Amino acid sequence: MQGEGAVALPLQAVPEPRRRRAWSALRRQKLAMAGVVIVGFFLVLAVIGPKVSPYDPLKQTIRERFARPSHAHWLGQDEFGRDILSRLLHGAWISFEVGVISVALAGLFGVVLGLVAGYWGGWLDTSLTLVMDVLNVFPSLLLAISLVAVLGNSLRNVFIAIAVTSIPAFMRIVRGSVLSVRQTPYIEAATSVGVPTGRILAWHVFPNVTPPLIVHSSLTFAYAVLAEASLAYLGLGNRPPAPSWGSMLNSSYGFLETAPWVSIFPGVAIAITVLGFNLLGDGIRDALDPRLR
């Protein structure tokens, strides 16, 4: 009997633009909105953080080492008497940089390789897929650690390592979407009227890939922040005294019992940021999934 109700539907079926529909679906989810808020907060902090930080993140005040959180130093001071809040604010920029650059690199390579492999198929597809399968075999942190170890200790090599370990997933997603649209009539139509392949890929195939791509970028951003922190924790990549969240955790470990705040705040910062990007990614996925509406 529910079928009768459906008759009324065409009246209000003026199609809402897809983007706005996705946004309103996103707004209905509390967790996803929490993700939006966290990510927004993180982005603002990363950009203005270094300018509003109350102290110089590298300034050592040995007399005030391990000072507890106080009015002057909200989050306390570390083993060199440096202000933890200022270091966290500067560290936010590093995490932001790592996230943006490695997601962009991995996304660029993944999209191009995925489009090529999915659209042309054949031996090209087989060999690219094999290469990605091989890269996938290495646990990503292991691959990232060894890449940075061999390439040398620098933030640039951290971008490269994180990007390389993220390319296979991007490629797989893009390739899958391309395969699903390659046989559709509108691609066939475009091919038959002689649209150049590059244009077909850019204008007709790529738009189908964007929704999963956005979701995956958000999740990869979370991974990148976590991976940078892990590498820095192991002393790889950004060297001290640079205020990377991971290396802050690393150096604070020895003073866990006497000054727990030195290790608690950077950990909270990493966890909340990663949580935000994960929530956002999951939320967008649900919002874009028509089955869940």
Next chain:
Amino acid sequence: MGRYITRRLALLVPVLIGVSIVTFLLVHLLPGDALELLIGVDQRMTVEQRAELRHSYGLDAPLPVQYLKWADHVVHGDLGKSLRSGRAITDELRLRAPVTFELTLLAAIFGSIPAMLFGIIAAVRRNSWMDYLATLTTLVGVSMPNFWLATLLVLIFSLKLHWLPPIQYVPFTEDAGSNLKHMILPAIALGAPLATVIMRQTRSAVLEMLGQDHVRVARAKGLREAIVLNRHVLRNALIPIITVLGIQIARLLGGVFIIEQIFALPGIGRLTLDAIQNRDYAIVQGTVLVIAVISVLISLTVDILYAIIDPRIRVS
């Protein structure tokens, strides 16, 4: 079944070759002199001495030739020698592997069995406080860097509450009880990300099954809830859970590095990190290869297990 396994094994060959090439190139194609990376030459050597050394190690041969030579040694169980200690890398690995194996195994147990139980409870009691608690825990668990979780665990259980001994490694053969006590926190820290994924996967798989027609039929014909769950829900829900478990256990191997470092456990992860610090690239190459091969074997096992549980895989 036999045919499926044969086909799956055949697929393994190109992947293993690829893995060995990547591992080989990792050290050979990168900036810097392979001589310095692999042999760690003394800076005071003359150009002639270097050339001679390069020749004696076969480093002046073309890359493909070097690769084949190296691969030949590897296939025969020779991973080379450590640059620092001069010991065979295989001996070094044999010494360290049991620690990493124990840690990974315990982490896999901690990370899967309780997680599945909670996942089932969360699905069966959907929207109860237990479900919300489980969801909240997974969200936090996924985002928490496991080295930070490790730090907090040590701070709370070892330093503040004194329930568990401080960081130290005791070999299992020496004192099994003490060994296990020292392994609890590392295993929990390593297994936590796994647990969150498994719990999430279990919850959604069980939820999906609960809504299926055959479950409704089973209930309609008056089967007891326990039997419905056991026979009709869990068995089917197990399939996606096992896939995820396979992928995630391979990922545990990546976490081993950090956890062994924090808890001072002398396993393969520590060996690799120490080797990186000492620029002992022969060891890095060896451990990377071994870990990659182990992760290939894990995924092979999971695929076969998968085919045993789900007949549809074998046929297609």
